[in-house]
Structures are given as structure tokens and as C-alpha cells.
Amino acid sequence: MEIFFYGITNSITLALMAIGFSLTFGVSGVANFAHGAFYLLGGIITWLLINLGIPFFLSALISIVLVGLLGFGLYWGLMYRLRGLAINEVIVTLAAAIVIIELLRWLGFSGFTYVLPPFVKGSVEIGGVWMDYQRIFLVVIGIALIALLYFFTHWTRIGLSFRAIAQNERTAIALGIDSDWTAALSLAIGSSLSVVAALAILPLGSIDTEIGYEILIYALAVGIVGGLESIPGILLASFILGFAQIIVATFFQAQWLTIITLGAIVLILAIKPSGILGKYKELEDRV
Amino acid sequence: MNSSVEYRIERIDRGIKVRSDSIYMLSSYRDLVYLFLPRLLPFAALIVLPIVLEGGYWQKVLFYACIFALLALSWDFMASVGLISLGQALFFGVGAYVSGGLNYYLKMPIFLTIPLATFGGALICTLILVPVLRLRGVYFSMVTLVLPLLLSNLVETLGILGGTYGLLSLSPFPSSLLASYLAVFAVILCLFGFRRLMTEDYGLVLKGIKDDELVVMSAGVNIYWYKTQAIFIASAVGCLAGALLTHYYQFVGRSAFALDYTILPLAGAVLGGPGGFAGAALGTFILVPLSEMLRALGGLRIALYGIILIGALVALPEGIFHYIERKYHQFERRVRI
Numbered sequence: 001m002e003i004f005f006y007g008i009t010n011s012i013t014l015a016l017m018a019i020g021f022s023l024t025f026g027v028s029g030v031a032n033f034a035h036g037a038f039y040l041l042g043g044i045i046t047w048l049l050i051n052l053g054i055p056f057f058l059s060a061l062i063s064i065v066l067v068g069l070l071g072f073g074l075y076w077g078l079m080y081r082l083r084g085l086a087i088n089e090v091i092v093t094l095a096a097a098i099v100i101i102e103l104l105r106w107l108g109f110s111g112f113t114y115v116l117p118p119f120v121k122g123s124v125e126i127g128g129v130w131m132d133y134q135r136i137f138l139v140v141i142g143i144a145l146i147a148l149l150y151f152f153t154h155w156t157r158i159g160l161s162f163r164a165i166a167q168n169e170r171t172a173i174a175l176g177i178d179s180d181w182t183a184a185l186s187l188a189i190g191s192s193l194s195v196v197a198a199l200a201i202l203p204l205g206s207i208d209t210e211i212g213y214e215i216l217i218y219a220l221a222v223g224i225v226g227g228l229e230s231i232p233g234i235l236l237a238s239f240i241l242g243f244a245q246i247i248v249a250t251f252f253q254a255q256w257l258t259i260i261t262l263g264a265i266v267l268i269l270a271i272k273p274s275g276i277l278g279k280y281k282e283l284e285d286r287v
Numbered sequence: 288m289n290s291s292v293e294y295r296i297e298r299i300d301r302g303i304k305v306r307s308d309s310i311y312m313l314s315s316y317r318d319l320v321y322l323f324l325p326r327l328l329p330f331a332a333l334i335v336l337p338i339v340l341e342g343g344y345w346q347k348v349l350f351y352a353c354i355f356a357l358l359a360l361s362w363d364f365m366a367s368v369g370l371i372s373l374g375q376a377l378f379f380g381v382g383a384y385v386s387g388g389l390n391y392y393l394k395m396p397i398f399l400t401i402p403l404a405t406f407g408g409a410l411i412c413t414l415i416l417v418p419v420l421r422l423r424g425v426y427f428s429m430v431t432l433v434l435p436l437l438l439s440n441l442v443e444t445l446g447i448l449g450g451t452y453g454l455l456s457l458s459p460f461p462s463s464l465l466a467s468y469l470a471v472f473a474v475i476l477c478l479f480g481f482r483r484l485m486t487e488d489y490g491l492v493l494k495g496i497k498d499d500e501l502v503v504m505s506a507g508v509n510i511y512w513y514k515t516q517a518i519f520i521a522s523a524v525g526c527l528a529g530a531l532l533t534h535y536y537q538f539v540g541r542s543a544f545a546l547d548y549t550i551l552p553l554a555g556a557v558l559g560g561p562g563g564f565a566g567a568a569l570g571t572f573i574l575v576p577l578s579e580m581l582r583a584l585g586g587l588r589i590a591l592y593g594i595i596l597i598g599a600l601v602a603l604p605e606g607i608f609h610y611i612e613r614k615y616h617q618f619e620r621r622v623r624i
Contacts, residue, residue: 078600082601086425087428088600092597092600094373095592095594095596095597095600098589098590099593099594102586102589103590106585224429255443255444258440259437259444262436266419266430266437269419270419270430
């Protein structure tokens with residue numbers, strides 16, 4: 001029973017971590033290896049604002065908007081000049097991530113003093129397992145966001161144009177989609193989503209700069225295992241990885257968690273690079 | 288377009304370049320100097336520097352610079368086959384652990400561990416990478432990004448090869464001069480060897496694979512076999528760097544898979560200019576002394592590499608070396624449109 005409940009919350013946590021990354025890198029094909037850095041930055045900005053005396057929801061909103069704008073700026077400032085060179089996009093965003101994370105580490109934003117407040121304090125017993133409200137909120141937010149994202153990428157004009165520039169940028173331009181604006185918007189929304197994830201997940205622990213890299217790895221794992229462009233794939237992959245992690249952590253050492261995640265990336269890329277539910281990337285990226 | 292633009296920049300080869308390119312005859316000392324100075328100068332500098340800096344702090348810096356230059360050359364070699372690696376730390380770490388392990392457990396002498404680590408390590412790296420060789424572009428980069436982390440975590444979790452503590456008190460080099468010269472000769476060999484290799488038929492195939500895989504395939508060439516060979520060569524160079532630094536430190540630990548060994552060679556190669564190998568070496572020989580001077584910054588140095596990497600990619604994508612090369616061979620003038 002414990003495995004079941006913790007498995008579900010862990011899976012949804014993974015899905016939340018991956019959502020922003022999947023929207024940017026998966027759905028619209030814009031590299032965003034600064035995802036983990038934005039997650040960390042969002043958490044720290046919120047912490048700073050709360051300690052300035054600003055109420056929680058206002059500071060959460062401010063940090064979501066700020067990091068979204070930063071993502072927007074990252075596109076126009078750096079990636080706009082390298083657009084089309086996929087590798088350079090990856091390198092430049094990874095370098096941006098390293099700069100942000102190492103700066104925050106240098107400034108010392110790490111440790112038990114940096115704790116975000118939960119939405120609602122307290123916990124409740126479900127089926128013999130004590131769950132704090134934050135975890136329940138997290139599951140609700142996660143499922144809602146995935147549903148929203150599926151709706152967004154399949155039924156709204158902007159969401160469809162996100163997918164369009166990933167599938168074929170030239171055709172998208174020919175059909176009147178401004179690919180630069182779309183990509184910038186995708187990066188901005190993806191960055192904002194990473195902050196939403198941070199706000200939901202970080203209250204469960206303390207802020208540590210190392211998570212900036214971990215989140216990226218987890219998001220990469222979920223995205224690759226599920227299939228980068230597939231939203232149901234995120235859910236499937238996070239359930240596979242989430243339960244695998246909980247089972248391994250229960251029966252073996254906790255250190256195996258990272259190995260499971262990293263191993264899954266390598267394994268899936270070696271066997272089926274498009275991921276479990278992915279389709280079209282297989283044609284492009286594998287001879 | 289903008290009507291105020293009345294001039295454009297025209298680039299023309301210098302007369303001396305045209306002469307020395309096309310006439311296969313020793314025409315003048317000036318031509319000879321023009322041709323050989325850029326090649327002999329770094330060669331001579333690398334030969335003389337270890338003696339000049341003997342015993343001092345900067346000899347250490349030279350050694351580090353050579354290690355990172357080897358990693359950058361290895362990165363550039365893979366990049367010239369179209370395989371962009373984001374995990375030079377993989378090669379470095381495997382080389383470091385193989386030489387460290389052989390020395391620690393089997394008590395092998397240093398002159399056996401380094402060659403064994405170079406080729407054995409390269410074999411291990413190649414075997415690790417062969418299953419993902421069919422991946423292209425970003426996907427290959429992602430695997431290489433993940434692999435060093437995976438190996439580092441495996442070492443920690445399984446507790447093999449010293450686990451978290453690493454392997455201590457390995458054999459040192461007999462003298463620091465020997466260590467410097469080994470590193471320097473390795474850099475020279477790789478730099479000039481790779482440059483030569485890319486102009487041979489073999490290099491032509493590799494360049495073809497980078498430009499268009501399908502064309503090379505339809506010419507009846509097994510590109511995966513060539514890619515395997517390229518990875519073997521590149522990882523041998525990376526493993527050599529790892530083995531050399533291991534014996535220099537007399538220690539190998541999980542830090543051998545750290546991000547530094549990925550990001551600094553990458554930053555060096557991009558700063559100096561990818562393609563042509565000289566840029567990669569030049570970039571690291573600029574970056575490493577720079578980062579030693581900024582040692583006071585501590586953890587901020589990695590952030591600095593990131594900033595340099597971004598700056599080089601956005602502002603001077605061709606790299607310092609190619610910029611200098613262009614100025615050396617060509618002159619510019621303004622021409623009315």
C-alpha cells in the first residue's frame with residue numbers, strides 16, 4: 001500500500017518535473033537544457049520574495065512571470081542567433097544552466113534554511129498511509145497540468161503551432177506561423193512550468209543547488225523514455241520510472257535511484273530512440 | 288535593404304598565400320617563413336616550455352593545459368565526424384580508472400598502465416558507445432551527457448574501485464619534467480597527426496560522414512565501422528589524458544567523471560574554433576592559464592567557463608583560430624556596392 005501511494009506521488013512528481021522540458025524540447029523542438037536551472041531559480045526567487053514579506057501566492061506568481069520572461073530573454077538573447085543548429089542550441093542552453101546553477105551555488109542558496117512553505121500544512125491518513133496535503137495537491141496539480149497540456153497542444157492554435165515548428169519549420173512558416181515567436185513563447189511557457197513544478201515539489205524538502213542538474217536529468221529521462229513529443233508518453237514514462245524508483249528505494253539502497261534513471265535513458269536511446277510512445281523522431285534521428 | 292549601406296567588405300587572398308599555395312617550388316625565404324612559421328612556432332614553444340618552466344608553479348599549469356588540450360582535440364576529432372560529445376569526462380574517467388585500477392590492484396609500473404589505459408580504456412569506451420552509434424545529432428549528445436554521470440554513480444553505489452574515497456597513493460611520475468614532456472608530445476602528436484589524418488583519404492571519408500551520411504553510405508562505405516574507428520581514436524586520446532593526470536595526482540576518484548572535464552575542453556574547442564584541431568588546442572591553452580589565474584574565484588570558475596562558452600558561440604562562432612587564420616591569409620577592403 002505504501003509503495004502504491006508513494007509510487008503515485010513520486011510518478012506525478014517526475015511528470016511535473018518533466019512537463020516544462022517536454023513542452024519546449026519535446027513538443028516544439030527547442031532545446032531547453034536550462035530547465036533545471038530555471039526550476040532552481042524559480043524556487044529561490046520565491047523564497048527571497050516570501051522573506052521580503054510578500055504573501056506566498058503573489059510571490060509565486062511574480063517568480064513564475066519572472067522566470068518566464070527570462071526564458072523569453074534566453075531565446076531572443078542567445079538562441080535566436082543559433083537557431084537551426086540543434087547542437088549549438090543544446091550547448092548554449094546547457095552553458096546557461098551551468099552559469100545560473102553555479103552562480104546560485106556560489107551565492108550559497110543551499111541548505112535547510114531555504115525551505116518553501118507548503119500550500120496547506122498538515123496531513124491525512126488514506127488507506128493506512130499518512131499523506132501530507134502537499135503531496136495530494138501535487139498529484140492534483142500534476143494531473144491537471146498534463147490534461148491541460150494535452151488539450152493545449154492538440155486543440156489550441158498556439159499549441160498546434162508549437163508542434164508544427166518541431167515537425168517541419170519551413171512548412172510552418174509557409175502556413176503563416178512565425179517560428180521565432182512560437183519558439184520563444186514555447187521556451188517562456190516551458191520555463192514558467194518549471195517554476196510551477198518547483199513550487200509544488202520544493203516544499204517537500206529543502207532547496208539544494210544540486211537539484212538544478214538532477215531535475216534536468218529526470219526531465220530528460222521522462223521525456224526520452226516516454227517519447228519526446230508525446231504527452232501521454234510523459235505520464236506513462238513517469239509512472240514506469242516513478243514506481244521503479246520507489247520499488248528500488250524500498251528494497252535496495254536509495255543510491256540506485258539515479259542509476260535507474262540514467263540507465264533508462266541510455267537503454268531507451270539504444271533500443272528505441274523515439275521513446276515508448278514517440279513516432280516521428282525515429283525517422284529523422286536514426287538512419 | 289537599407290539604402291545607407293554603400294560598401295561591402297571584400298576578402299582577397301594575400302599574394303604570398305596564392306604563391307605558396309600553387310607554386311611547388313622554394314621561391315624565397317619570405318615564402319618559407321610564411322608557410323612554416325605558424326607550424327613551427329607552437330611546436331618550438333611546446334618543446335621549450337617544459338624546460339623553461341621547470342620546477343615552478345606554471346609547469347603544473349602547462350601540464351593541465353596539455354591534458355585539457357588532449358580532451359579538446361579528442362572532442363574536435365569526434366565533432367569532425369559529426370559526433371558531438373557532451374561527455375568528454377567519460378573518456379577521461381575511464382582512462383583514469385583503468386590506469387589507477389591497474390596500478391593500485393595489480394601494482395603495474397607506470398609505463399605499462401598508461402599505454403594499457405590508453406588502448407584498453409579506448410576499447411571500453413568504444414564498446415560502451417557502439418550500441419548508441421546509430422543515434423544522430425542531439426540524441427548522441429544526450430547519451431554522452433548521461434554516461435559519465437551513470438558511471439560515476441555506479442562507482443559510488445557498487446563501492447568498486449575505491450567507491451566514494453577513490454584509489455589513493457598511486458605511483459607518481461619519476462620526474463615532473465618527464466610528465467610534462469609526455470603530455471606535450473602527446474599534444475603535438477595528436478595535433479599534427481589529426482591535421483594530417485584529415486587530409487588523407489581516410490579523413491575525407493570521415494568528413495564525408497559529417498557532411499552527408501547518406502551519400503557516403505550510397506558510395507558503399509560502412510559508416511558505422513568508420514564511426515567506431517573514429518570513436519576509438521578519440522577515446523584513446525581522452526583516456527590518455529585521464530591516465531596522465533591520474534598518475535600526476537597519484538589519485539583517482541569519482542571527480543574524474545566531473546563536469547569540469549566536459550565543459551572546459553568544450554569551451555576551449557568552441558573558443559578556439561572547432562574544426563582543424565589547432566583551434567581546440569589554442570582555446571584550451573588560453574582557457575587553462577586564465578582559469579588558473581582566477582583560482583581565487585573558486586566555484587565560480589565553472590560559471591565562467593559557461594559564460595565564455597556562450598560568448599564564443601554567440602559572438603565569434605568561427606573561433607579565435609579561424610579568425611586569426613583568415614587575417615593571416617587574406618586582406619579585406621571596402622568595395623562600393
